[in-house]
Amino acid sequence: MEEIIYDRNRINRCGFPEFIYGEGKTLEHLVSVICEIRKDNLPVIVTRLREEFGKKLMERFQEGKYDERSKCFFIKAKAKTKKDRVIGIVTAGTCDLPVAYEAINTLDACGYKYELISDVGVAGIHRLFERINKLKKFSVLIVIAGMEGALPSVIGGLLSSPIIAVPTSVGYGSSMKGLVAMFAMLNSCSSGITVVNIDNGFGAACAAMRIVNTC
Secondary structure, three states: OOOOOOOOOHHHHHOOOOOEEOOOOOHHHHHHHHHHHHHOOOOEEEEOOOHHHHHHHHHHOOOOEEEOOOOEEEEOOOOOOOOOOEEEEEEOOHHHHHHHHHHHHHHHHHOOEEEEEOOOOHHHHHHHHOOHHHHOOOOEEEEEEOOOOOHHHHHHOOOOOOEEEEEOOOOOHHHHHHHHHHHHHHOOOOOOOEEOOOOOHHHHHHHHHHHHHHO
């Protein structure tokens, strides 16, 4: 087996430890890296992990959990965070929830407070307006949308909070597996929106943690 290289100093540089992209890795490799991370009592996140491996990791690490919705395996650990600050996670539709739960599991494992508000996209925009006062209370907003990806622009025009937009691959053929949503978010008229890659709830959570850590 190849040598396991684990970046022990990342938490001091970035505010969160090294996490694991699970796709393409062997079970043996995953177990070895997780063991190294656990020696430092740090949180573990394995993203894009197929269910078979997720169940085997739960057998090996009984404190861990596998979430089928987001294909994430995670182990919570104590983390020094600004727990008084709450990160809002907003989805346009319920089809965006798998991406939302990837963000949720990342934040949860690292000890950050969050709240999910789902199904407030532009097709039912009245539901968004009903929650505006609640949205104003969040320190950072992760806004997740597929189809035409309009929701981050709408929220960006209404609120001053930092917004991390996440395009999803939800939609019919002309949505081009999330490219249309991503292009719409990158070209948003609401200035200052940050955009991560398609279906990248994990990356959005990491961006939110960086913002909270410096507030």
